[in-house]
Amino acid sequence: MNISQAAVQSGVSSKAIRYYEGIGLIEPARRSDNGYRDFDDGDVHMLRFVARARGLGFSVIEVAELLALYRDRERASAQVRKVAQGAIRRIEDKVAELQSMGDTLKHLVERCHGDQRPDCPILDDLAGRH
Amino acid sequence: MNISQAAVQSGVSSKAIRYYEGIGLIEPARRSDNGYRDFDDGDVHMLRFVARARGLGFSVIEVAELLALYRDRERASAQVRKVAQGAIRRIEDKVAELQSMGDTLKHLVERCHGDQRPDCPILDDLAGRH
DNA sequence: CTTGACGTTCCAGTAACTAGAAGCCCTAAC
DNA sequence: GTTAGGGCTTCTAGTTACTGGAACGTCAAG
Known part of the structure; x- marks a missing residue:
């Protein structure tokens, strides 16, 4: 074919x-x-x-x-298992990293009133104002 | 500087x-x-x-x-919020995808005896043998 | 005056493909 | 017979967000 x-x-x-x-x-x-x-x-x-x-x-x-x-x-299946476990760890690390980023962003979005006012906690955070 | x-x-x-x-x-x-x-x-x-x-x-x-x-x-803070929410969704999608991959892999690794025998559920799965 | 640590630019490489160009090949319709 | 359309081929370039390295200029210390 x-x-x-x-x-x-x-x-x-x-x-x-x-x-x-x-x-x-x-x-x-x-x-x-x-x-x-x-x-x-x-x-x-x-x-x-x-x-x-x-x-x-x-x-x-x-x-x-x-x-x-x-x-x-x-x-040997042990070798296959090893490759798979490497992939799992990489995936878990990535998930943890993404979740940490997501949590921070969600927290910021919650505090952002999201209207027409120019005052924004998200930008304040990025700018380092706490 | x-x-x-x-x-x-x-x-x-x-x-x-x-x-x-x-x-x-x-x-x-x-x-x-x-x-x-x-x-x-x-x-x-x-x-x-x-x-x-x-x-x-x-x-x-x-x-x-x-x-x-x-x-x-x-x-307007609404615009900032929109950008942030876009990022959050991308992150959440990615997390879901990674978790799904990780779950499947973990399941396969659990069923893999991981010894010297050439019999391996992980390869069997990849090969489409169920 | 030389050495070594900086700075500069520019080109290549990374991961894993996708998009597109230029040019055959095949089939079917006219 | 030829023409139109697809599909096939190869090749290069683009994607993302940088990093590494070459070749060369600059600066401070000894």
């Missing part, structure tokens, strides 16, 4: 597929006589693996590791 | 100050006779405003808006 079919079936855009091939995340696709990339169900399956891993917050580099582990019959 | 002093006092790196100037977020700094940028306490104050706003998750474009509102004596 052509790239757009593979894109639809896998949930990875054509552009992204070419990009993944370009950076070496996935093997270069076979080519038809006309030079078009040619995908089969196995390729689509693998692209779905990539899409799901990316959606779970794994970086492209981590996805490459996971694909290697997936291909390796001898891989 | 020179750029590195301003950087230390404001918490914005020298590189970032030049970058902000380059993209027009802040006014071009005055120059000393030797061509060095010259900052005063007012500049540092403004840089701190930028640093705090960035730290709260405002995009550079939003910071530009906030600076304009801050400079504008006639600005």
Whole structure:
């Protein structure tokens, strides 16, 4: 099948597929006589693996590791677990950071009357006036 | 004062100050006779405003808006509030997304025995085997 | 006078793609 | 036969918010 079919079936855009091939995340696709990339169900399956891993917050580099582990019959689940735990920690750190930012902003918005007056606690805070 | 002093006092790196100037977020700094940028306490104050706003998750474009509102004596706090609420929503969306990813990953890690066996629920999930 | 720590500009690189240009290829309709 | 439309190819550039580094000017100390 052509790239757009593979894109639809896998949930990875054509552009992204070419990009993944370009950076070496996935093997270069076979080519038809006309030079078009040619995908089969196995390729689509693998692209779905990539899409799901990316959606779970794994970086492209981590996805490459996971694909290697997936291909390796001898891989140990401990290694996979380690990659996953790294991703979890990164995610949790990011959540904590975002929540802290959000809390501060919400607090400021609550105190902001939000009308036509030029007096604004949000700007006051940003300006360092307490 | 020179750029590195301003950087230390404001918490914005020298590189970032030049970058902000380059993209027009802040006014071009005055120059000393030797061509060095010259900052005063007012500049540092403004840089701190930028640093705090960035730290709260405002995009550079939003910071530009906030600076304009801050400079504008006639600005209405409603406008500021609107920008802040936009930032809050973006943050909340991101948190929800990250938490969903994290929850799934944690669930998978729990079910992964994490030993030397090549059997791994995480890879099984990524591969679409349920 | 030299050394080393600053300052300057400009170019490249980061992450993970997306957008768009220029140019084949294929199919179907006229 | 050819023309119109899509889809395919490659390539470059743009995105966000900077950071790192090269090449070079400037300044204060010894």
